[in-house]
Amino acid sequence: MESWRKGWAIWAVLGVSGCVAATARGPAPTQGVSAEAIAAVEEEAAPPPVQATPQAEHLIQAEVGHSAVADQAVLAHLPAGDAQWQALCGRGHDDVVSERLCKSRGVRSLAELQAALGIGFVSKIGNGDFGNPAFAFLSHSTSLTGRSVSPINPRVFVFTDPSTRGPIAGPPKPTEDFVALGFARGEPLVELVARDRTTNELRFFLVRFELGCEREQGGCSSWDLFGPSVEGGWVGLSVYDDADLENTVFDCNVCHQPNGPSTRKLLRMSQQRFPWTHFFRDKDQGKELVDEYFLAHDKREAYGGVPGQLVSWSEPARLEGLVEHEGFIEQPGELPTKALVQRIVAGKPLAGEPTYAAFFAAAQAGRGVTMPFPDARFVEKERYKLASATYRKTLAGTLDVEAFPSIAELHSDEARWRTGRRPAPDADGKGIVVQMCARCHNGSLDPSLSRARFDATALDTMDEAELALAIERMKLPSGSPLKMPPERFGELTEEEIAKAEAALLVQ
Ligand code: HEC
Ligand code: HEC
Incomplete structure (x- = not known):
């Protein structure tokens, strides 16, 4: 079991409340953005470098210096x-x-x-x-x-x-x-x-x-x-x-x-x-x-307008109060937060928690809202640690700001498909279309919206021209604001696009 998971299981056993000593944290790994970034991070990082996954490296390199997303x-x-x-x-x-x-x-x-x-x-x-x-x-x-x-x-x-x-x-x-x-x-x-x-x-x-x-x-x-x-x-x-x-x-x-x-x-x-x-x-x-936030950030740095020294005063119970007093106790999809912690204690996989599993299945079938990842830890660890160390160095002025990578999309592979940013690994062509398109293209849209013409939950009712348009929109190059699914919400590999295309062509 990894150390963070151990630490969490311990406080979970203590009943999900009360004081728990902070778990020990090792220094950040050293796989790198630029030579300069690596050198600067290495100064502090004693243990042997951890190899970032090829995907993480690709993401870091691809996004260095990039500005806003295409849309x-x-x-x-x-x-x-x-x-x-x-x-x-x-x-x-x-x-x-x-x-x-x-x-x-x-x-x-x-x-x-x-x-x-x-x-x-x-x-x-x-x-x-x-x-x-x-x-x-x-x-x-x-x-x-x-x-x-x-x-x-x-x-x-x-x-x-x-x-x-x-x-x-x-x-x-x-x-x-x-x-x-x-x-x-x-x-x-x-x-x-x-x-x-x-x-x-x-x-x-x-x-x-x-x-x-x-x-x-x-x-x-x-x-x-x-x-x-x-x-x-x-x-x-x-x-x-x-x-x-x-x-x-x-x-x-x-x-x-x-x-x-x-x-x-x-x-x-x-x-x-x-x-x-x-x-x-x-x-x-x-x-x-x-x-973890303060491994990267400084107590004197305001974030979101909130003074730095107040960040640790965050209280979700107040947002819960607002949401409930305004009349929204019932949510279309809600993590069973307490039951999930009980499963951590019992050593059971979180994704099997029945309430979560039912919401997740509905979301995948295009019948419900996208669910958050059931575990508090959803990041791709190497990339996340690197991002954190790089942020701290850049804030301290010891790294060139131009070398700072985009720190968007730190989700692990599993977190990406569980939160609908990618299709599930076992999805077939039709599954890909439903999982990646139905949340915005379904039967309950205002019919005057152009996007209502494509209904991912009723592909057999689509005419050939609409299906061809869907294929065309999926194949647009990355960076196109018309690409489907919009890159802000999801991504498909070429292989997945080919599978989805085959499924659309047989309709
Ligand atoms: C892809 C789904 C999605 C879209 C699109 C979306 N939101 Fe939200 N929004 C959420 C979720 C989920 C929350 C609850 C907090 C969270 O999970 O981030 C939320 C929370 C909020 C909140 C805090 C109050 C609350 O409801 O809890 C505001 C304000 C908000 N959204 C504004 C907007 C605005 C404005 C837009 C359109 C420009 C928008 N949202 C589009 C999913 C969405
Ligand atoms: C986050 C919401 C969202 C997701 C997810 C999404 N779309 Fe869209 N789609 C839109 C919006 C908004 C439009 C209308 C604006 C436009 O045409 O770009 C649209 C338009 C379209 C159109 C044009 C419809 C017409 O006849 O004008 C097609 C086809 C389409 N999308 C296909 C897809 C496919 C295929 C997927 C999944 C692989 C997908 N979309 C996923 C939001 C989404």
């Missing part, structure tokens, strides 16, 4: 800046995000955005207290930005403190004018949600901020996107509501309105209950995640 080009087709501002603010939306952002055109940093939305940090201490908003850090996500989320590049939620933490007792007490913000570094995007007072519906927003490096020749480096500077120095801002984004890769409704048009929009939390598997906390595995 940012999709947003370039939408109106931007002033035109978008006028369009959005002219809609008369009766929600607090529209109201406040329409008065705040000059926002130039994440902290300013939070302040404008009334969820800015004002005190050096307090989560939801002393004037601070509530916040929680998540180390693994199946959301829009999930590809780049890991313990060293977490997704942070900053939100209006709910009336109580979860689990809530008694009837829900919603907070009028609540705002929730989601952010992970790696992309120039911030996600928001608020409730419209007139319709009582949730409204989701995507903020696309522009960085100075985008205008300069060569674009942004990975450090520009994953380092602290992504949170400030913005030179422009475009805000889209969920209606603007419908039928794009950024469509919020795919996951926040999973049952289709005219059904209720949802706040989501896939690790909603104690012990919240992937959330940072001051106890148990959540504390280990915080410790």
